[in-house]
Amino acid sequence: MKMLAGLLVLSVLAAVATATTPTCPEDDGATPVFFPDDTDTHGYWECSNGKAVHMVCPDGLVWNSNINNACDWPDSRK
Template identity: 50%
Template sequence: MKSMLVFALFALACNFASAALVGANLPLGGAAGACPESDGENPVYLLDLKNRYVFYECSNGQPILMYCNDGLVFSPKNNTCDFPASRCGAFGPVGECPKEECDAPAFLRDAIDMSVMYMCVDGEAEERQCEEGLLFDPYREACFTEL
């Protein structure tokens, strides 16, 4: 079977369809926080509450949706998109939140309910629920219809 390349509008480049469209096909949760009313000297970036493949850049008090390139996730510590493995050590289905400071939140799946995840922030777990009918995949750090 031939692999097909597609143009990833958000990355302005060609890539395999499975990689190029990951962030665009996931549900959004909205910006984690509010933008300042006016732009400062340095840009302000906000996480999305559900989708780690996107982030928001504040412009004149409004959050503007931005997409990370193929398979990268937003790191609020560095205000850049980065590989998930370079962030923190809480990967895998079930575990404890890391105690060290991380570049971005780490995610864990609930031991019983696969539609529940925990977002680790500063060593503390915050429970999150996937939308109805979706299951959390800790390796892709997002909710999907199938794992």
């Protein structure tokens, strides 16, 4: 059981280590800048004051890169 728990911890750490934080523009401007989360369809990045802030869509919704500013129903992304 300890070995299984250890493997789970290692896999979570590996997922976090491979996640890439996007580079945001220094000035956000009037239009917000968003990036999809490459490791989680429920997450996305929003730039705020030159820093990427990780956000998560509400339960049941996923980030929709097609509209690039909203969480949406999974079937709507097609």
